[in-house]
Amino acid sequence: MKELIGLSKQELEDEIKAIGEKPFRAKQLWHFIYNQGLTDFDLMTTISKPLRKFFKENYTLSRPKVIKNEISSDKSAKWVIELKDKKKVETVFIPEEDRGAVCISTQVGCACGCKFCLTGTMKLQRNLSAREIVEQVMVARDTYNEWQNAVEEDNRVLSNIVVMGMGEPLHNYDNTVKALKIIMDGDGMAISKRRITLSTSGVADKIPLVAKDLEVKLAVSLHASNDGIRNEIMPINRKYPINDLMEACKEYQDLRGKRSYITFEYVMLKGINDKLSHAKELIRMMEQYKIKAKFNLIPFNSWEGSEFTCSDDRDIIRFAEALMKAGYASPIRVSRGRDISAACGQLAGKNANYD
Ligand code: SF4
Structure with missing residues (x-):
């Protein structure tokens, strides 16, 4: 069939x-x-x-097998999906004030090996096909009964998509693009490109293509203010150092037009990247490359075996204030779904043990 x-x-x-x-x-x-x-x-x-x-x-038109669907006390949800070859992939729903985002995965595991990320410990097992990416959104819509005939667009809870789950989407570029084009198509699921954010750890040579091929919003996992720290915590920086990454971001922004801004994800790691001097370096970086930026400060969610701990609240607030004073929106992310490991960097099913 x-x-x-x-x-x-x-x-x-x-x-x-x-x-x-x-x-x-x-x-x-x-x-x-x-x-x-x-x-x-x-x-x-x-x-x-x-x-x-x-x-x-x-x-x-069968759906994949959902082997676990957990709803957290804060209404975030996680689906563990078993693929045809028995590999598992995770999809998460992160509620916001009135609506929310479905966070989808693009690979089983990830080759990037970011030191603070639980998925990175799994290593790359394989890319997801376009079907396997699209199906994650379909499974979420099934659960929330949000197909077109059931709910008007304005009343949908699953309003946004973030490509921020397991895997580096730009390492699975063709399938990710194909899947997002299906998801965005106006005769189908019709999720607007303005409601989709693709997050990359910094595959610089593919970043401008996101503006050309998809026109979706861009988030970059930056997590460090200089190459020294970034090399240590994100091995991908050795291939695409900050200069290449920022040049690519600038090109993306030039292609997307004046009103676009890039969200930089920044996980707060105690004693590693959370000093005031690091915030100042970030500000200089944005000024040097003329990038319109917003920062998302993410208190680190510790996981078993991790070598990092989360920065103190006081340091996170001080960091955010420095960025805001320089004109950059810098919300501190409220971690949702901690009790089901649905928070950023935790999408590996508690060390891939789904039983
Ligand atoms: S943070 Fe993203 S890119 Fe880095 S290892 Fe985790 S899933 Fe891969």
């Missing part, structure tokens, strides 16, 4: 043409799959019975 989820619009049309049907059938299918969220061909009543039967016999 051939999987239809994950085919691009063009691929779906080609598939339908190949079985001798008119292209508008592909449009109908696309609508049923991505707008209505149907998984049963029999419910596609505007398609003739014989054709539905053919679809049923040859194609599948």
Whole structure:
């Protein structure tokens, strides 16, 4: 049985043409799959019975197996999804005041090996396919019953997407782009590019492509104010040092236009990157490269075996104040979902033990 989820619009049309049907059938299918969220061909009543039967016999719209779905006391949620090859991947819902973001994964494990990140300890196992990326959003919509026919866009809780889960999306570029184009398509799930943020650890040569191919918002896991510290905690910095990263960010921003800004994620690690001098270095960096920036300060969530601890509250506040004084919005992230390990850098299923 051939999987239809994950085919691009063009691929779906080609598939339908190949079985001798008119292209508008592909449009109908696309609508049923991505707008209505149907998984049963029999419910596609505007398609003739014989054709539905053919679809049923040859194609599948099945969802992946969700082996765990936890809802935290603060309403954040986590899904552990078992892929066909039994590997596991995690998706998280992070509620905000009235709405919230679905945080999706793009790889099983991650090759980047950031020292503060639990996923980094898993090493890269494999890239996710476009289908496996899209399905995470579909599973979340199923859980919250937020398909188009059920809830109007303005009332949806799952309003945003952040590509910030397991893996480095720019190391799985083609599948990530394909998946996001499906998610953004106006005839389907129709999640606007303004509501999607892609987060990278700094794959500099791909960053401008995000502006060209997707036009989504960009977040960069910066976490250090100079190459010395960044080399220590983020091995990717040895390949793409801060200068290359900032040049790429500037290019992204030039392509996206004046109103765009980049969010820099900055995990607060006690005694490592949390001094006032580091905040000043960050300010100089943004000024030097003329980058319109916002900082997200993330109190470090300790995990078993981690070599770091979280900065003291006093130091985090002082750090934020220095950045804000220089004109940079610098919210301190309230960690959501700690009790289900759904917070940043914890997406590895508590050392991948899902039992
Ligand atoms: S922080 Fe992101 S890029 Fe770094 S190891 Fe973790 S998942 Fe990979």
